[in-house]
Amino acid sequence: MSTQLTPAQLRHAIRTGEHTTNTSGLCQGFVQCNVAILPKAWADEFLQFCQLNQKPCPVVAMAAQPGDTNLVEIAPDFDIRTDVPKYRIWKHGELVDEVADISNVWRDDLVTFLLGCSFSFEEALIADGLEVRNISEGKNVPMYDTNIACREAGRFHGNTVVSMRPFKPADAIRMIQICSRFPSVHGAPIHFGDPAAIGIKDINKPEYGDAVTIKDGEVPVFTACGVTPQAAIMAAKPEFCITHSPGHMVVTDIPNSKLAIL
């Protein structure tokens, strides 16, 4: 699959089953989103959870009404039932299926949330000349459970999950400046340095993703991560919900630069 496809072309290829793999590195310059689809009976509390925990759970877009399958603000032709390469279907917190199309399980009470993802700020970091270690090492970013509690909203609760990227201090300062411009993709990091200070047991054993090299003179920099809302959903165990499969994101028509507040 060429990386030169427009978002509309890629979504069409996904919809027709021509593209079935992850979206990492595709349609560079355009926002990609995490997906959470919840029944209306759970959606209000989930939105409140996101509102109370905006750094890990930045809502880029949500369906105007339960049952809506389009979200015009992210793309005029978008259809949430067909435009994600791979979906995960969950019942009572258990993964029950992984599918390429959710048209046959769609319900009129389902509310779609699209959440910001780190691809947007990683692109800005690389454009500024910073090395993003998980990318240069061809790995998934390492992610860790922390002891930083999210604010509860109804049945949704849990601790913040963070991703980690190592930088030299001067580069970390620049990274903080750049990421501060992107509040809707997790914004500035929430911690750097001592992993134990936020309850991380072993920096070399991430709970999600892959460990990356931390070189001499570098400090680990920790950013709130989109796995946080997924973990909160799994813990809340709604009778039914749908997420994207990791790395298989919604590709929007929104340029990454549109997420920059300055």
Added chain:
Amino acid sequence: MSTQLTPAQLRHAIRTGEHTTNTSGLCQGFVQCNVAILPKAWADEFLQFCQLNQKPCPVVAMAAQPGDTNLVEIAPDFDIRTDVPKYRIWKHGELVDEVADISNVWRDDLVTFLLGCSFSFEEALIADGLEVRNISEGKNVPMYDTNIACREAGRFHGNTVVSMRPFKPADAIRMIQICSRFPSVHGAPIHFGDPAAIGIKDINKPEYGDAVTIKDGEVPVFTACGVTPQAAIMAAKPEFCITHSPGHMVVTDIPNSKLAIL
């Protein structure tokens, strides 16, 4: 001396000899500046040095012409010969006098530079709820020589001097955001963490100012410091120059918020 004086009132009190001490904590909300006054034969190279090293040497204002004693952009009534509480007069890099008025040594070839000072960003940090340790401990900020070379300009050269303020990592991230808004008062820090990485030998023995407490879980955060241009001037040994005495600053009519770029 009341802290409630306007900058114009304080400058008048300084001019008339009523106020002779340092300006720390006075006229809160208004920009205070470091002073460097150099003969024209040295001024062009000094300006280039500042241009090449903007983080330690941010020029807030400079005289339009050699010999000018007013700088209308900082205050309509300003007179550099009388409006600083205490001046230091240097010859060939040696301190030769400390005076309250430089009218009798003024020369038509002297060029006045006003450089940004950390008071402006410290006020913004405190307003945001951060603890600035040198202020809470009633000390001068600790300052250190580093191994970070400035870019040379003619006869001016030297290493960057940094000030240090300790913060917990989350507060350091916020401090970086706030200071980034104030490029004309040294901007974002240039290093945090390991002092040895920038050539600091002993964090408890600053070359200038006082040591401050670094608490458990805090990291030292290092900001380029206005002592850098002073040290470069001392090393260049111009036959004649004038600076302010430490802490005895120019108090301007410029609100600190005007220095914020966003």
